[in-house]
Amino acid sequence: MNLSHFWILIASLFLGQLLLLLILAWRKQRSNKREAAINGQYDALTDSFSSYMMDPSDERFIEELKASPYHLVVLERLLNHYVSVTKGGADSPAVSRLSEEFLSKRYMKLLKRGNWAMRMNTLYFIEDFRMESLVPQLKEKLAKSSRLDQETQQLIRTLASLNETVAIEALAKYPDAPARLYIDVFKRLDELTKLDELNAALNEENNNQTLKHSAVSYIGMAGMTLFLPRVEEELQNPEMEMRIQALKAILHLQYMNSPSALAPFFESTAWPERMFAAQIAGKLQLSRYKEMLSELLGDPVWWVRYSSAEALTQFSEGDIVLTHLAESHPDRYARDMANQWKTSLLGSEQ
C-alpha cells in the first residue's frame, strides 16, 4: 500500500463519518421535534385528563386524546405520572379503563415483537396500570420462558401485581431463585391471596426453604403481627438461617409473646443471632436482659458490641448505664463503644 491508498482510505472513512453525522443530526432534530410535540400535547391534555380522572363522565378528555397524533405515548405518560403521584392510583378504575381501551392492543403486539427494552417497559406499564386483560398473554409468555433472566423476573412481578399465584409456582421452578423475588411477589398479591400463600409457605406445603425464609422475612417487613406465634415457633427451628429470619422478623414486628424464648440467643455461637437478640432486647425494652447486654458490650464481634450499646440507649436510664460502662467495663473496646453511644447517636438515615 502506498501513500495514495492511505489517502483514499482516510478520505473515504472521513466521508463515511460525515454521512453518519448528517444522518444522526437529522435523526436528532426529528426526535427533538417529536419530543417537543409530545410535551406540548401532554401539557395541553393535563387539565382535561385531571377532570376526567375526577369525573369519568366528562368525555372532553377522550375526544381531545383521540385527536392527538401521539395519543398513545401521551396517554401512557399521563397515566404513568398519575399512578406514581396518586396514592392508590394504580387501583383506579379509570386508569384500568383508559389503558385497556387504548393501550392493550399495542402492548399485546409489543410483548410479542418489541425489542427487549420495549418488552420490559410494557411489563412495567401493565403492572402500573393493572391491565388484567393481558393476563393470558403474560401466562403464555411465562410458560415459554426457560431462564430466570431480567425479563422473566419482571414478568413474574407483573403477574403477581395482577394477583396471579402462578408467579410463585413459576419461581419454584428455579432452585436458585433469590428470596428478594419471592418477597416482591408477596408484596404485590392482594390481602386475601397473600394470607393464603404465606400460610402455605409457613406450612412448607411446597417444601421450598427459600419460599419459607422469604415468607417469614416478608411478615416482618409488612408488620403482620397476625403471624407472630408462627414466627416465634421458628425460633426453635434447627436451621440457623430460619432462626435468623425469625429474629429479624420479630425485630421488625416489635413484639414478642414469650420474651424468654430470646434468652438462648445471647449465648449463641453465631454472632448474627447474638446481634439480633441484643437489638430485640433494646427495641422491646426487655429490661431482664440489661445485664446480658452489658456483657455483650465486650463481645469479640464489633456488630454485637455496637447493637448492645445501641440497645442500652433504648432504656430510660440507658445514658447512666452507658456512662458507667464507659468507665468501668473491663474491655477497652466495650468502653469505647459505650462512650460513643452515650451521646445517643442515630448513626444513619432512617
Place this chain on the structure above:
Amino acid sequence: MQEVALILSYIVIAYMLFSSLSYLGLFALAYGKVKKENKLDKRESTEDFLRNQSTYPVSILVPAYNEEVGVVSTVRSLLALEYPEKEIIVIDDGSKDSTSLRMIEEFKMKKIPFAVRTHIETAEVEAIYQSSIFPYIRLIKKANGGKADALNAGVNLSSFPYFCAIDGDSILENDGLLKCMKPIIESDGQIIVTGGSVRIANGSTISRSKVEIVGLPKSPIVLMQIVEYFRAFLIGRLALSHLNILLIVSGAFGVFNKERVIQAGGYNKNTVGEDMELVVRLHRLLREEKSKQRIEYIPDPVCWTEAPESLEVLRSQRIRWQRGLLETLWNHRKMMLNPKYGSIGLFSMPYFLFVELLGAVFEFIGYFIIFGGFFFSLVDPQVAGVMFLVTVFYGSLISALAVLLEELTLHKYPKVSHLMRLYFWALTEAFWYRPLMVLWRVRGIIATFQKKAHWGDMKRKGIST
C-alpha cells in the same frame, strides 16, 4: 540511521492501525448491550428498589483535600439522592483551606466520640463530627495521608456493607446511586463493584446541586476532554466490563462491596492511581479464589465533574494518571501474561500496557518521525505522509467516531449544535490536543521514577451556580 527510522516507522504505523482496530473491535462488542438498554424506561426499572427493603444501605465516602469551593454543593447533591438508606462521610485529608469549616458551619456539625473499627491502618484521625440537622452526615478530620488514606479512613468509619466513593468536586445525578446498586442487588451480590460514567460539567447549568441543562463549554481544552471521556468510557470500558476484564473504575464515582475491599487490603497509599490499583487487586483476589464475582461498568449512571480549564492543571492531572497506570501495572506485573489470572492476565493487562500506557511512547515516536520526515529527511516523505495519515486516523477519526457512537447510543447532549461542535472539535484532536497529551503521558512515565504521591492540584471554580 535512516534504516532504523524506517523500521521504527513501520512498527509505529502497524501499532496505530492495530490499536485503532482494537478500539473498534471493543466497541462492536459493547454496542449490542448499550443499544439493547437504550430505550429502557430507567425510572420504571429502578422505582421498585426505592421502596424495597432488600435494597442494601450504602455509605457514601467523599474524600476532600482543599475542596472548600465544591464540598458543600457535593454533599447537598448527595442529600438529594433518591436512595432508601444512606450515610454520607466526608473525609477532610488535612486540607489547608476551610473544607472542614464549611462543612461544620453549613450542616451544623458537632464533634462526637466514635468507636471506629480499624480495618485498615490510616494516618491519625483527629476528630469526627456529626451533623445535628442530618445525623447521617459525618465528617472525619484527619492528618494528611493522600486520597487513598482518606478513603481508607472512610471505609473504617462506614457502617454499611457497600460504599460509594465520589470525588469532593462531583455531582451525582439523583438516581445515579440507585442505578449503580441495581445490578449489585439483582445479581444477589455477585457483582462486587460498579463504576458509573463520569461526565464533564463545565458548560452545563447546575443549580441547587442538580444538573438542570446539559450544555457544552466554550473552552476547546474542556471540549476535547469531553470527547476524550466518550472515547475512554464508551469505546474502552464498556467492552472490557462486558468481558469482566475492566481494570479501571473511576475514582470520581464507583460503588464497592466493603468486605471485599477490606479483604483486598483497602486502597493502596503508595500509588497515585489508587482507583485502578484497587480494582486490579480485587480482580487478583477474585481470580486467586476462583470466584465468579464480577466488576461492572454501567454507562448510564452519571456523575458530573469539573474538568481542568488550564493547560497547567490538565498537564499535572495527565502526568498523575499515567503514573498511576504504570505503578499499577508494575505492582501487579506478576499477573501479566499469567494464565492463572485468565483473561485479566492474558488480555487485559497486556492491553493496558501496550495500548493505554505505551501508546503514548509509540505516538511520540510517530510525531517525531512525521516532523523529522517532512523537515529533516529522516525518513522518506512518502513514509512520513503515511504516518501522518495514520496519526490523523488514530487521533482524530477514532475520537470523532466516539462522538458519533455516543449520539447513536446514549445521546446525552440535547442539541444538534452540540453534536456538530463536538464532532468538528474531535477532528482537530490529532493536530494540537493529542500531541500535548502524548507529551504529558510520556512525562508521566518518567515522573513515576521521580516523585512522591500527592493530591491533584486542581484549581476549583465550583460547578454549581
